[in-house]
Amino acid sequence: MANPTRKFKVGVVGATGMVGQRFLCLLSEHPWFDVVVLAASARSANKTYENAIGNKWCMDTPIPEKYKQMVIADAENDIDKITSMVDFVFCAVNMPKDQIKELEEKYAKHECPVVSNNSAHRFTDDVPMVVPELNAEHINIIPSQRKRLGTKRGFIAVKSNCSLQSYVPALFPLHEKFGVKDVLVCTYQAISGAGKTFETWPEMIDNVIPYIGGEEEKSEKEPLKLWGKIEGDKIVSADKPNFTAQCIRVPVSNGHLGAVFVNFENKPSVDEAIEIWNNFKGRAQELELPSAPKKFLNYFTEPDRPQIKSERELENGMAVSIGRLREDTQYDYKFVCLSHNTLRGAAGGAVLLAELLAAEGYLD
Ligand code: NAP
Numbered sequence: 001m002a003n004p005t006r007k008f009k010v011g012v013v014g015a016t017g018m019v020g021q022r023f024l025c026l027l028s029e030h031p032w033f034d035v036v037v038l039a040a041s042a043r044s045a046n047k048t049y050e051n052a053i054g055n056k057w058c059m060d061t062p063i064p065e066k067y068k069q070m071v072i073a074d075a076e077n078d079i080d081k082i083t084s085m086v087d088f089v090f091c092a093v094n095m096p097k098d099q100i101k102e103l104e105e106k107y108a109k110h111e112c113p114v115v116s117n118n119s120a121h122r123f124t125d126d127v128p129m130v131v132p133e134l135n136a137e138h139i140n141i142i143p144s145q146r147k148r149l150g151t152k153r154g155f156i157a158v159k160s161n162c163s164l165q166s167y168v169p170a171l172f173p174l175h176e177k178f179g180v181k182d183v184l185v186c187t188y189q190a191i192s193g194a195g196k197t198f199e200t201w202p203e204m205i206d207n208v209i210p211y212i213g214g215e216e217e218k219s220e221k222e223p224l225k226l227w228g229k230i231e232g233d234k235i236v237s238a239d240k241p242n243f244t245a246q247c248i249r250v251p252v253s254n255g256h257l258g259a260v261f262v263n264f265e266n267k268p269s270v271d272e273a274i275e276i277w278n279n280f281k282g283r284a285q286e287l288e289l290p291s292a293p294k295k296f297l298n299y300f301t302e303p304d305r306p307q308i309k310s311e312r313e314l315e316n317g318m319a320v321s322i323g324r325l326r327e328d329t330q331y332d333y334k335f336v337c338l339s340h341n342t343l344r345g346a347a348g349g350a351v352l353l354a355e356l357l358a359a360e361g362y363l364d
Contacts, residue, residue: 002287002359004032011037011082011089013075013107015067016044016052018195019092019117021059022347028064030351031290032358037082038072039089045074058197076103083110088363090350092117094195108154113363115354116158117346122222125234129158131165131349132289132356133282133296134172135226142362144233155362159353160226161218162345163187163247166337167258168223169297169320171241173280174273175227179265180241184331186259187219187245190252190308193341197253209249219245255312256341261331270325273333274299277322289355291348293319306338317343318352 010027014020015038027035039045044052050068057063073082075093082089089107091114093100100120107114121127126145128138142155149155160168167185174180189212191197191204198205220243227238268276277297284292293315299322300306306321314321317340325335339345357363 002289004358007034008032008087008358008363009034009036009085011035011039011086013039013082013089013091014093015049015072016040016056017092017094018058018192019342019346021057022342023090023092023351024064024067025059025061026291026347026351028066032355033351035067037085038067038070039075039078039082040072042074042077044072045078047072079106079110083107083112086112088113088115088354090115090117090347090354092346092350104156105149108149108151108156111151111154113154113357114156115350115357116156117350118158119161119218121156122158122160123225124156127156127158128235129160129222129225130353130356131160131169131226132284132292132352133280134169136283136356138228138230138235139357139360139362141230141233141235147233157353157357159346159349160222161215162193162256162339162341163189163215163219163245164223165341165345165349166256166320166339167260168226169339170260170277170322170335170337171262172226173276173297174264174268175241177276178268180262181265182242182263182331183244184261185219185243185245187215187247188250188252188257188259189215189247190254190256190341191249192254193256193345194249198251204249204251207251210246212247212249215247216245219243219247252308254340254342255308255338256345257308257336257338259334259336261328261334263332267332273325284352284356287356287359289352289359291316291318291352291355296320297322299323299325306336308338311338312340316348318348320344
């Protein structure tokens with residue numbers, strides 16, 4: 001098991017948001033990471049965490065005691081102070097994209113690595129966008145990024161969008177062996193993906209909204225960067241498989257489900273596909289990272305699984321559940337898959353990425 005020789009001091013930028021709250025829960029007992037700074041907008045700055053959060057706390061468990069009296073820093077105006085106190089920061093903020101880009105670069109240029117949940121830098125050529133089980137080797141672009149930024153330690157690494165955290169892991173090992181050609185996916189996405197609860201978004205009760213701004217483009221384009229290769233000082237996206245996506249908001253608190261139709265270059269048998277899923281191990285499992293699920297891809301044989309309520313928390317919400325693999329009349333196969341959008345799809349995925357970066361020496 002990878003085991004850094006020291007604990008890393010960590011800041012959470014956007015600590016009052018929905019993803020920020022998840023970070024705090026996941027990090028409160030983390031073996032490698034110790035949260036020493038919380039930052040948010042000027043609206044929350046200089047208040048204690050407990051005061052700033054008011055009735056916005058929306059996790060199932062209470063605010064961990066250690067954060068309640070911490071005084072929130074101003075993420076934009078206290079960068080010198082924040083970066084002097086930490087080894088790296090997690091970032092999940094709700095701001096215009098160009099402002100997030102600028103903010104994250106400022107932290108990196110202050111020699112503070114940024115592990116980000118935001119989409120702003122996902123298509124910056126030398127910023128790795130990583131699912132640690134799938135494309136861990138993309139972190140080797142970091143020296144090129146540091147050169148461009150003029151930094152010794154500072155860099156930005158991002159995780160991919162929550163919508164694709166179920167179907168891309170499912171397709172990834174099949175693509176390696178059988179060549180995935182075309183993918184049609186419909187996603188059924190939880191309201192927490194929009195930073196909302198049923199209290200803050202009552203219109204979603206007994207409702208379905210067939211539109212999530214920008215999500216279909218992300219769901220079609222981001223998989224190709226995950227399948228990309230480092231060429232010189234950039235990551236070049238793959239040009240296939242072909243993806244088409246429809247993303248739909250459904251009245252569920254947590255958990256994004258995908259319904260997938262897929263064509264292969266060489267069609268596997270049902271048994272071959274299921275065996276590959278059940279035996280799949282990535283770099284996160286090889287390194288036995290603390291947040292890595294023991295078994296990343298889990299196939300359910302029951303015809304009515306995976307279900308959001310029974311499977312979303314599998315392996316602390318870090319595993320992917322798959323089911324209903326069967327032949328289709330127009331595609332080779334269809335199946336369904338599920339992942340927890342604020343755990344694997346957001347904060348949990350970012351914590352796992354930070355563990356990978358720590359284990360591979362990029363946070364030293
Ligand atoms: P959220 O609940 O709206 O929280 C936003 C956070 O950003 C709050 O801490 C807020 O601080 C802070 N913030 C807003 N304006 C700021 C400013 N000018 N300077 C510094 N901080 C500022 O949003 P969220 O759902 O946690 O999402 C955060 C990010 O993660 C977004 O980029 C989102 O796209 C991404 N993401 C979310 C999910 C998900 O499932 N929710 C999944 C993947 C990625 P105040 O409380 O002080 O306003």
